[in-house]
Amino acid sequence: xxxxxxxxAGILAAVAGARLVFPDPAGxxxxxTPMPVVRRVLAALxxxxxxxxxxxxxxxxxxxxxxxxxxxxxAVGYELSPTLVWVARRRTSGLAPGVRIVRGDFYRxxxxxxxAITIFAAPGALRRLAPRLAGECPPAVRIxxxxxxxxxxxxxxxxxxxxxxxxxxxxxTRNPAARCCSPPSTLSAPxxx
Ligand SMILES: C[S@@+](CC[C@H](N)C(=O)[O-])C[C@H]1O[C@@H](n2cnc3c(N)ncnc32)[C@H](O)[C@@H]1O
Numbered sequence: 268x269x270x271x272x273x274x275x276a277g278i279l280a281a282v283a284g285a286r287l288v289f290p291d292p293a294g295x296x297x298x299x300t301p302m303p304v305v306r307r308v309l310a311a312l313x314x315x316x317x318x319x320x321x322x323x324x325x326x327x328x329x330x331x332x333x334x335x336x337x338x339x340x341x342a343v344g345y346e347l348s349p350t351l352v353w354v355a356r357r358r359t360s361g362l363a364p365g366v367r368i369v370r371g372d373f374y375r376x377x378x379x380x381x382x383a384i385t386i387f388a389a390p391g392a393l394r395r396l397a398p399r400l401a402g403e404c405p406p407a408v409r410i411x412x413x414x415x416x417x418x419x420x421x422x423x424x425x426x427x428x429x430x431x432x433x434x435x436x437x438x439x440t441r442n443p444a445a446r447c448c449s450p451p452s453t454l455s456a457p458x459x460x
Contacts, residue, residue, distance in 0.1 A: 291347050294373065295388035297326050300413070304434065305333050307426045308385065308411045311436045314338040318382035319365075321345070323373035323396070328355025330385050331366060340383075341365030345373040378404050387413040387434075394418055409438045 300308075309330075314320060316339030322330040325344025328351075334342040344359075346352050346368060355368040369376070374395065378384060381404055386393060397417040400410065409423075416422050416435035424436035 291372075293389060294347065294392045295324055297348065297351060298387075299326055299329060300387055301429060302329065302333070304426070304428050305330055306337075308434050308436075309334055309338060311424050311426050311434075312383045312385075312409045312411055314340050314383055317341065319343070319380055320383045320385065321376060321378055321381040323376055323384060323386045324388045324392075325355050325368055326351055326387075328358040328368055331355065331368065332359050332362065335359065335362040335366045339363075342367075344368045345371050345376045347372060374399070378408075381405065381408050384408060384410045385412075386410065386417075390415045407438070407440045409436060411436050 309320075312320075314334060318338075318340050320331070320334045320338075320340045320342045322334075322342065322344040325331055325346040328344055328346075331342040331344040334340040341363065342359075342365070344355060344367070346355060347370070349370065352368055352370040359366050359368060373386075373388070373392075378400060384400070384404070386396065388396075393412055393415055397419055400408075400417065401419065404410075410417060410420065411426070411434050413428055413434045414432050417437055420437040421439060422435050423438045426434040426436065428434050
């Protein structure tokens with residue numbers, strides 16, 4: 268085969284493979300949140316057994332799995348990448364019946380019954396989601412976002428993430444961070460690598 272054609276075919280295959288894992292770069296690439304950060308975020312959201320957590324951009328399903336396993340929450344994750352949907356479904360299989368990974372666009376997610384929402388996505392996606400969430404979420408919903416807060420939503424708590432970044436907890440009606448933030452040493456502790 269002509270070497271130029273071979274190179275072209277290789278590049279096309281690489282692009283197609285990348286699109287399977289990263290179908291919407293504008294929404295945020297897959298960058299898994301370290302588990303200690305996920306734990307802190309769920310504590311800051313004050314997630315209660317039986318509550319519904321929606322993860323917008325579920326990646327490998329780690330947030331959904333932890334919410335179900337350690338908090339007894341019903342948890343639904345939306346993810347575009349078929350590869351990550353497969354991984355996330357494997358990770359969450361056998362957990363409670365209310366636990367689901369939906370292969371779909373988070374701009375169309377059903378958030379009408381959400382008690383808590385996590386969104387670790389590109390800043391542009393957060394800006395685009397903000398007005399929709401304000402119109403469609405229950406008034407008492409608590410939302411955790413990274414790397415920026417949702418514009419227009421009061422920030423009620425902050426959780427240290429990696430590289431000196433912050434996860435923002437936001438709510439229009441309550442202070443979900445109160446319980447998690449009482450021992451400041453917990454929040455300022457360095458993250459395990
Ligand atoms: C930064 S990762 C976060 C993954 C996971 N929530 C975690 O904390 O480890 C963002 C995820 O959002 C997904 N994503 C990006 N745009 C999306 C969209 N429009 N609809 C659904 N998922 C999307 C990406 O494929 C990626 O898996």
